[in-house]
Amino acid sequence: MKEEVLFTMETPYRQPLAVKGWFFGAPEKKTLAVMGALRGNEIQQMYLCARLIRSLRELELSGSLSEDCGILVIPCANQFSMNVGRRFWAADNTDINRMFPGYDAGETTQRIAAWIFEALQGYTYGVHVASLYLPGSCLPHLRIMKTGYQTPETARDFGLPYVALRQPHPYDTTTLNYNWQIWDTQAFSLYTPTTDRIDTASADKGVEAILRFLQKRGLCRCSVEEQDKEICIFDEEILCNVKPEVGGLLVHKTVLGSRVQQGQPLAEVLDPCGGTLRQILCAPMDGRIFFAHESCLINGFDVALRVLPDLK
Amino acid sequence: MIQEVARVPLAVGEDLVIRKQRLGDGTPRLCVVTGTHGDELEGQYVAWRLNRLLQENSKHLHGTVDIYPALNPLGISTMTRGMPLCDLDMNRTFPGSREGAMSELIAARLMEDITGADACIDIHASNIFLREIPQVRINVNTAEKLVPLAKYLNMNLLWVHGAATVLESTLAHSLNAVGTPTLVVEMGIGIRITRTFGEQLLTGILSLMAHLGMWDAPVPPVAPPIVSSDGAVSFVNAGCSGVFFPTAEHGTRVEEGQELGMIADPLTGDIRAVLRSPVNGLLFTLREYPVVYEGSLIARILGGSI
Numbered sequence: 166m167k168e169e170v171l172f173t174m175e176t177p178y179r180q181p182l183a184v185k186g187w188f189f190g191a192p193e194k195k196t197l198a199v200m201g202a203l204r205g206n207e208i209q210q211m212y213l214c215a216r217l218i219r220s221l222r223e224l225e226l227s228g229s230l231s232e233d234c235g236i237l238v239i240p241c242a243n244q245f246s247m248n249v250g251r252r253f254w255a256a257d258n259t260d261i262n263r264m265f266p267g268y269d270a271g272e273t274t275q276r277i278a279a280w281i282f283e284a285l286q287g288y289t290y291g292v293h294v295a296s297l298y299l300p301g302s303c304l305p306h307l308r309i310m311k312t313g314y315q316t317p318e319t320a321r322d323f324g325l326p327y328v329a330l331r332q333p334h335p336y337d338t339t340t341l342n343y344n345w346q347i348w349d350t351q352a353f354s355l356y357t358p359t360t361d362r363i364d365t366a367s368a369d370k371g372v373e374a375i376l377r378f379l380q381k382r383g384l385c386r387c388s389v390e391e392q393d394k395e396i397c398i399f400d401e402e403i404l405c406n407v408k409p410e411v412g413g414l415l416v417h418k419t420v421l422g423s424r425v426q427q428g429q430p431l432a433e434v435l436d437p438c439g440g441t442l443r444q445i446l447c448a449p450m451d452g453r454i455f456f457a458h459e460s461c462l463i464n465g466f467d468v469a470l471r472v473l474p475d476l477k
Numbered sequence: 478m479i480q481e482v483a484r485v486p487l488a489v490g491e492d493l494v495i496r497k498q499r500l501g502d503g504t505p506r507l508c509v510v511t512g513t514h515g516d517e518l519e520g521q522y523v524a525w526r527l528n529r530l531l532q533e534n535s536k537h538l539h540g541t542v543d544i545y546p547a548l549n550p551l552g553i554s555t556m557t558r559g560m561p562l563c564d565l566d567m568n569r570t571f572p573g574s575r576e577g578a579m580s581e582l583i584a585a586r587l588m589e590d591i592t593g594a595d596a597c598i599d600i601h602a603s604n605i606f607l608r609e610i611p612q613v614r615i616n617v618n619t620a621e622k623l624v625p626l627a628k629y630l631n632m633n634l635l636w637v638h639g640a641a642t643v644l645e646s647t648l649a650h651s652l653n654a655v656g657t658p659t660l661v662v663e664m665g666i667g668i669r670i671t672r673t674f675g676e677q678l679l680t681g682i683l684s685l686m687a688h689l690g691m692w693d694a695p696v697p698p699v700a701p702p703i704v705s706s707d708g709a710v711s712f713v714n715a716g717c718s719g720v721f722f723p724t725a726e727h728g729t730r731v732e733e734g735q736e737l738g739m740i741a742d743p744l745t746g747d748i749r750a751v752l753r754s755p756v757n758g759l760l761f762t763l764r765e766y767p768v769v770y771e772g773s774l775i776a777r778i779l780g781g782s783i
Contacts, residue, residue, distance in 0.1 A: 166723055174770070174771055175717065175718050175720040175771065176770060177719055177720070177768055177769070177770065243703065252564060253564070256768070257558075257606065258558065270712075271714070271772060272714065272772045272773065272774055273770040273771060273772035274772075275772065275775055276771065276772040298563075298565070299563070299578065300562075300563065334646070335644075335645035335646045336569050336646050340722055380640055382708035406576065406577070406578075407579075410485050410486075411486050412485075412486035412488040412489070413489075414488070424685055437488060437489045437490070438489070438490065462489065463488055463563070464485060464486065464487050464488055464493070464579055465485045465486035465487075465579070466578070466579045466582045467578060467579045468578045475565075
């Protein structure tokens with residue numbers, strides 16, 4: 166294992182931003198790169214990478230990494246915002262994950278994105294441990310952008326039960342995932358249910374998924390279990406939004422991942438002061454709760470839940 | 478007549494309501510929109526002045542003018558650039574979707590309301606960091622159609638810029654894509670109002686209305702703007718962090734090598750960098766917010782072959 170400062174950027178009034186990478190295996194090989202927190206609230210994403218670093222260190226010490234395998238993990242590139250409790254770049258509120266591939270003569274976050282992207286270049290596989298833009302929790306899954314270069318079958322080797330294929334929107338074209346793929350890295354975004362709080366169980370599943378991928382590709386020997394479950398690869402467009410027509414207090418009646426039947430009550434929206442029932446949100450079809458709005462308050466037409474329909 | 482464009486119930490005892498003022502009737506129809514970014518207020522003055530002027534001189538108005546002062550009411554009311562709650566830049570949510578989340582639904586309703594107008598003016602005010610001279614920004618793909626219209630707006634500069642995919646999610650791009658000619662005005666600076674710029678644009682709006690056959694009162698002549706492409710714009714970014722003290726004056730001509738300002742270190746008393754103009758030209762963008770990081774945009778200069 167080699168811990169290295171990939172780049173530093175000085176900041177006025179504070180210590181320099183030093184972005185560190187942890188390298189494992191063959192130094193000259195660029196097999197897998199894992200990117201963690203790009204936003205200041207991505208604590209779970211940083212934690213997952215920290216757990217991965219611990220596991221990879223043990224695997225390397227025990228000689229379990231293939232000699233053809235070189236891995237880079239960057240757990241956090243935005244402590245500047247994380248340390249002051251801000252989600253986006255704390256000086257100007259820009260999102261580093263809307264700045265790729267970056268521009269090294271451009272504005273601050275364009276430069277940071279460019280330096281990160283330079284460090285992540287040339288790897289065969291890339292995993293971005295990402296968070297959702299929508300405020301809520303989702304089932305652990307991989308997301309792949311449909312750039313024309315996507316390789317969804319490779320994603321099966323992670324063994325996660327769900328792989329979502331996303332048709333890029335215009336704003337997706339400046340994300341790490343999209344640009345990684347355009348620049349010849351097979352890129353996957355790895356989502357777990359939480360962002361600003363640690364969920365150890367799902368973080369462990371994420372680490373296992375990355376190790377399973379390495380094992381399946383013959384890049385390491387480790388004792389990660391095979392997944393028996395069928396892997397569901399689906400187009401993200403089939404997720405069905407469940408939205409209230411009124412605002413109020415949101416009380417869930419199911420939990421993330423529950424199997425639901427068409428017409429089943431999933432949540433209630435209550436008058437926040439009078440307490441009366443304003444709307445019952447019901448399942449639009451048979452399926453599974455894939456996303457759940459996290460805040461107790463909900464506005465009209467916010468996405469309260471997303472149901473993954475049963476696939477034929 | 479005040480009309481409601483979109484209404485969404487918020488969680489606790491309040492609705493988010495986007496409203497417009499409709500003046501006149503029939504065709505042609507002009508839409509003047511502003512307040513997409515909650516920290517940009519220059520358009521508030523223009524909306525107010527245009528509103529009063531048209532109401533006091535309604536006999537000269539032939540057609541419909543829709544004034545939308547606040548596309549992002551929650552942002553303006555809380556001095557938040559994006560949409561509070563979801564932390565989204567509203568100008569990255571268009572054309573929106575009736576099936577999408579709240580922000581996309583609002584975007585879709587705005588699109589439905591504005592689409593079909595004979596022209597739309599989308600007024601912005603830079604951000605809290607940079608001061609801009611009055612200008613119209615036009616995507617190169619729509620330049621042929623929009624530059625002739627933009628010349629009526631009485632702005633100092635028409636900047637025809639390259640096409641970037643991220644801009645496809647803006648209101649202006651989305652409206653232009655469905656055939657509603659939309660001009661993006663940038664002027665002044667965030668959280669401030671520069672009344673002289675507002676008056677300048679007001680004259681421009683009346684001039685455009687006269688061109689569209691909507692206004693028959695006399696309008697002062699407008700000065701022809703500089704029309705520029707990307708190639709003529711030079712950028713000056715900070716090479717180090719610190720506090721920026723400008724020495725050049727915004728909106729003036731500068732010479733190659735002329736000092737624009739310095740980056741200072743208040744702790745040591747050092748001058749960390751002196752920033753100079755790379756070309757002869759017009760200093761049309763200048764840093765206003767003093768604290769800078771490596772990469773912070775300091776200035777844009779229009780020079781070279783215009």
